[in-house]
Amino acid sequence: MARAGRGYATYCRQDEDPAAAVQLFYDRIAKPFLMDIEIDWNGLEVIEVFPQRIPDLFSAQPVIIHGRYTKPGQASIKIKGNVRGKPVTQTIPVTFPAVEPSHDVIPTLWARTKIERLSDESYGKGETEDLVNEITELALKYRIMSKYTSFVAVSEEVRNVDGKLETVQVPVPIPEGVSYEGVFGEEEADMGYYGGTGRALKSAPYMAREKAPVPLSGATQNGTDKKAVLDGSVSFETPTVLGSLTASDVTSVLETIEDELTDIYEKYLKKDSSIEGRTVFGIAVKPDGSIEAVVVKSSTLDNEDFEKALVKELKKLRFPAPSDGGKVIITVAVVFET
Incomplete structure (x- = not known):
């Protein structure tokens, strides 16, 4: 709901004080810094930006977006929005390199965000074959876990010596503070x-x-x-x-x-x-x-x-x-x- 409404969500564990979480929530939404955000890429070939509707920017809460660019380039992009009902624009010079090995994790982050958006679509459209296939292909290509893919650990240790099966007991992981x-x-x-x-x-x-x-x-x-x-x-x-x-x-x-x-x-x-x-x-x-x-x-x-x-x-x-x-x-x- 928060994503659909470009809002902010917070979480409270069962062993935390809900009053503090609620107060933090109200403190943040009471201080919007930039509303109705748009980005002008100024000629840079940027595609598949997620979230498609950029959330409003609140106090102490960053806005993170992920996208792809089809070719390298340099430009000054413009971030537009409203502050107290008045339009504002900020210009930021950016460079999109052809190759940047130190940022190799970013494609995986983008893929996770796209899978999240596709999963949201399934709530309205249902789990159609096209959606399932697209999520599966993304997860396999970028080697991430999804609703339709998982990691498989392959051990080289031989446990069924002489063909005799051995039961291996595996504990179920439980989050801290949860029984x-x-x-x-x-x-x-x-x-x-x-x-x-x-x-x-x-x-x-x-x-x-x-x-x-x-x-x-x-x-x-x-x-x-x-x-x-x-x-x-x-x-x-x-x-x-x-x-x-x-x-x-x-x-x-x-x-x-x-x-x-x-x-x-x-x-x-x-x-x-x-x-x-x-x-x-x-x-x-x-x-x-x-x-x-x-x-x-x-x-x-x-x-x-x-x-x-x-x-x-x-x-x-x-x-x-x-x-x-x-x-x-x-x-x-x-x-x-x-």
Whole structure:
């Protein structure tokens, strides 16, 4: 909408203050420097300029246009527009060289802008064969990703030795400040990102739910008139591993501290019987197998002290030394239930 109206758009992340973004937006549109901009190329053979309707120039917001010229040349171009309702013109001498190796990225920027314009056309015309073909040809010629083209990474490493297939777990990249559960929901997260393949791999599923009152039959008694003590259960979902360790290697090591994590869980259950949930940990492993760092990536436990105690215990882990001598990054979800 901003492009169609020659206006200005701003973006606000979910963890940013929208009031500040709105104020910045109003500050900028309240200070137009040049309106109704036109360019007189003064005889230079310039074609396919995008955006075709040049946006108005606002405070602290540059206007960037991309175009092509068919032959080199020199001229003084004229930039015309209105300031406070009055016409103004500025003359700028420019040189279009025959060849300029240091500017070899500019054709790619122009191609991206043209693809953006063609994509906008598809909203009105639909994805016609001509539009799709034109976008595809541009993307292939200038080696850029588009809706119809993508990059393919070809590895020279042979992984299916003796014809035996090997599953390689690939994590789904998530923008900073965004959780997979927040976008796709807890159940989808179990099936994809934290399962390790991004498609229908589900291990130890957990869905957050309301805690019901605990009957005495679901607890053990320490003695007369003493609090009921809940039995805790700890389970690991299939980890995602970046590095030369396998998911099986990681799971085997994690299971060695299952009892310790259960003891910690039950200790905190004595303080708060409502603790239950799922925590995703990021674990960085050094080349010698020791732990470099452990962080909580997301959690539904709502108990910071409990999470800190879990991190402290996970830092005691020792994994097999990675075969390639490099670091390993592990993402694993741990489920706590009573």
